[in-house]
Amino acid sequence: xxxxxxxxxxxxxxxxxxxxxxxxxxxxxxxxxxxxxxxxxxxxxxxxxxxxxxxxxxxxxxxxxxxxxxxxxxxxxxxxxxxxxxxxxxxxxxxxxxxxxxxxxxxxxxxxxxxxxxxxxxxxxxxxxxxxxxxxxxxxxxxxxxxxxxxxxxxxxxxxxxxxxxxxxxxxxxxxxxxxxxxxxxxxxxxxxxxxxxxxxxxxxxxxxxxxxxxxxxxxxxxxxxxxxxxxxxxxxxxxxxxxxxxxxxxxxx
Amino acid sequence: xxxxxxxxxxxxxxxxxxxxxxxxxxxxxxxxxxxxxxxxxxxxxxxxxxxxxxxxxxxxxxxxxxxxxxxxxxxxxxxxxxxxxxxxxxxxxxxxxxxxxxxxxxxxxxxxxxxxxxxxxxxxxxxxxxxxxxxxxxxxxxxxxxxxxxxxxxxxxxxxxxxxxxxxxxxxxxxxxxxxxxxxxxxxxxxxxxxxxxxxxxxxxxxxxxxxxxxxxxxxxxxxxxxxxxxxxxxxxxxxxxxxxxxxxxxxxx
Numbered sequence: 001x002x003x004x005x006x007x008x009x010x011x012x013x014x015x016x017x018x019x020x021x022x023x024x025x026x027x028x029x030x031x032x033x034x035x036x037x038x039x040x041x042x043x044x045x046x047x048x049x050x051x052x053x054x055x056x057x058x059x060x061x062x063x064x065x066x067x068x069x070x071x072x073x074x075x076x077x078x079x080x081x082x083x084x085x086x087x088x089x090x091x092x093x094x095x096x097x098x099x100x101x102x103x104x105x106x107x108x109x110x111x112x113x114x115x116x117x118x119x120x121x122x123x124x125x126x127x128x129x130x131x132x133x134x135x136x137x138x139x140x141x142x143x144x145x146x147x148x149x150x151x152x153x154x155x156x157x158x159x160x161x162x163x164x165x166x167x168x169x170x171x172x173x174x175x176x177x178x179x180x181x182x183x184x185x186x187x188x189x190x191x192x193x194x195x196x197x198x199x200x201x202x203x204x205x206x207x208x209x210x211x212x213x214x215x216x217x218x219x220x221x222x223x224x225x226x227x228x229x230x231x232x233x234x235x236x237x238x239x240x241x242x243x244x245x246x247x248x249x250x251x252x253x254x
Numbered sequence: 255x256x257x258x259x260x261x262x263x264x265x266x267x268x269x270x271x272x273x274x275x276x277x278x279x280x281x282x283x284x285x286x287x288x289x290x291x292x293x294x295x296x297x298x299x300x301x302x303x304x305x306x307x308x309x310x311x312x313x314x315x316x317x318x319x320x321x322x323x324x325x326x327x328x329x330x331x332x333x334x335x336x337x338x339x340x341x342x343x344x345x346x347x348x349x350x351x352x353x354x355x356x357x358x359x360x361x362x363x364x365x366x367x368x369x370x371x372x373x374x375x376x377x378x379x380x381x382x383x384x385x386x387x388x389x390x391x392x393x394x395x396x397x398x399x400x401x402x403x404x405x406x407x408x409x410x411x412x413x414x415x416x417x418x419x420x421x422x423x424x425x426x427x428x429x430x431x432x433x434x435x436x437x438x439x440x441x442x443x444x445x446x447x448x449x450x451x452x453x454x455x456x457x458x459x460x461x462x463x464x465x466x467x468x469x470x471x472x473x474x475x476x477x478x479x480x481x482x483x484x485x486x487x488x489x490x491x492x493x494x495x496x497x498x499x500x501x502x503x504x505x506x507x508x
Contacts, residue, residue: 101452135452184494190501198355198389216504224496234492240438242478242489246500247444250470 077139088112089142099136108142113149114207123215126248149211152179156210166204175210181217191216216249331393342366343396353390362396367403368461377469380502403465406433410464420458429464435471445470470503 075098077086088111090096092104100108106121116124125135128145137145155178157163159171167175169192176183183191191213196203205213223245227235237245329352331340342365344350346358354362356375363370370378379389382399391399409432411417413425421429423446430437437445445467449457459467477499481489491499 183497187494187497187501190498191504194501194504216501220497220500221493224493228493234490235496236488236490237496238488239475239478239482240441242491243437243441243474244444246474246503247441247448247470249500249504250445250448 075138075140078143081139081143084112085143085146086139088146089139099133099138100142101136105137105142109146109149113153114211116208116211120208120212120215123212123219123249127215127219152211152214153207155179156207164204166206167210168202168204172205172210172213176214176217179214179218181214181221183217219249220245329392329394332397335393335397338366339397339400340393342400343393353387353392354396355390359391359396363400363403367407368465370462370465374462374466374469377466377473377503381469381473406465406468407461409433410461418458420460421464422456422458426459426464426467430468430471433468433472435468435475437471437475473503474499 077089088108089100092108093100102118102121102125105125106116106118109116109121122135124145125137128141128148129135129137130141155175156167158178159167159175169188172192173183173185173188176188192203192205195205195209224235225231227237227241227245331343342362343354346362347354356372356379359379360370360372360375363375376389378399379391382395382402383389383391384395409429410421412432413421413429423442426446427437427439427442430442446457446459449459449463451457478489479485481491481495481499
């Protein structure tokens with residue numbers, strides 16, 4: 001399938017663990033896109049995922065990830081948030097403003113996850129922040145982001161079999177499938193080519209780059225799906241809409 | 255207008271200087287998009303360009319830029335190519351392969367134009383290279399790229415009135431208009447926000463960032479126009495097409 005986000009994206013709290021469905025199989029988190037029979041079926045048949053993806057992940061998916069009940073305010077942590085998450089946030093929010101910026105988010109994630117590049121940090125903020133707020137992250141968004149990274153890290157580690165801290169393009173395909181997106185081979189090739197350093201060596205992605213890829217695929221796919229409410233696999237866009245959808249994913253200062 | 259590339263893009267040699275047209279005015283280089291009456295007129299009316307743009311640029315436009323006649327082979331410089339351009343290429347093409355890579359292109363442009371970031375260099379290569387060739391630049395593409403940069407540099411310098419080497423967002427709007435693209439204020443704001451360093455200072459762009467912005471606007475607009483042959487201002491895209499259009503403009507390794 002060209003896109004299939006099996007997460008329910010209606011609420012940023014809902015990065016629930018979801019088993020990569022077999023074609024025709026529908027998990028509790030299968031989105032309407034994945035369920036749309038024609039488009040889904042057509043693309044699923046052509047998606048060459050290996051048995052590794054499906055056999056190993058079904059068992060692993062249930063073991064991590066906690067659903068937080070929705071919170072009515074973005075200035076509070078959702079009930080049930082792990083104390084470590086709250087502590088990570090509060091440690092970097094020194095002025096107790098209740099919001100953290102990109103440098104603070106980078107610091108907050110560095111001990112548990114990774115010291116992400118500012119480029120990835122900005123994508124995280126862009127995709128998780130309250131749409132009506134400036135470029136900062138509050139407790140509610142932080143909790144959602146933390147949960148998402150936990151799931152993505154587990155998936156990354158599953159495919160990084162030799163624990164080298166890197167995955168190749170085939171593993172990236174399966175890992176993106178694991179986080180809910182089955183992208184066509186041509187798109188995957190384009191994406192991976194952006195990480196090619198021209199040395200002739202096989203492209204390998206570290207966790208930072210994997211998260212960046214995941215955020216790009218997730219972000220663009222979700223944006224596109226907003227314009228394809230019937231999940232037909234195509235959408236009519238005005239030039240202004242197209243540019244507005246795309247530019248946030250582009251350059252940022254070094 | 256939402257997009258208006260007044261250059262003839264059918265041939266990479268044709269980055270001809272073009273005066274920013276007034277609404278209804280049509281330069282010899284006005285593209286079919288700019289000439290499409292309804293869409294063009296609608297957006298032109300809402301484009302708040304200042305008198306500076308039009309009064310200063312009409313006189314300046316005719317003074318630079320040389321049209322090269324089309325060449326039948328990309329492995330040769332077009333007839334009439336300035337010897338300095340050929341020398342710049344040959345100096346960096348040490349193995350005389352007839353093609354230069356990103357590092358060599360960066361070096362070739364550094365003395366005359368700017369030592370561009372590799373991010374901008376990659377965009378230049380992506381947009382100017384022969385679509386059927388790998389990520390390298392041959393003589394024909396180099397000549398076209400050189401001419402384009404000459405024109406963009408002249409436009410940048412025109413708006414960099416205090417010769418600080420930087421332009422602000424209003425000047426960027428006029429400068430993008432100068433190179434053939436009138437983009438809506440909301441899109442411009444999004445684009446400029448990517449260069450905001452969060453310091454609260456007014457965003458200013460150096461020549462490198464201006465070229466990057468120009469390439470992004472040019473690249474995305476031209477891609478979109480390919481899907482909007484009737485120049486209606488909207489296009490129907492499949493998910494795969496959308497992703498293929500966008501991903502080349504995204505991240506590349508650091």
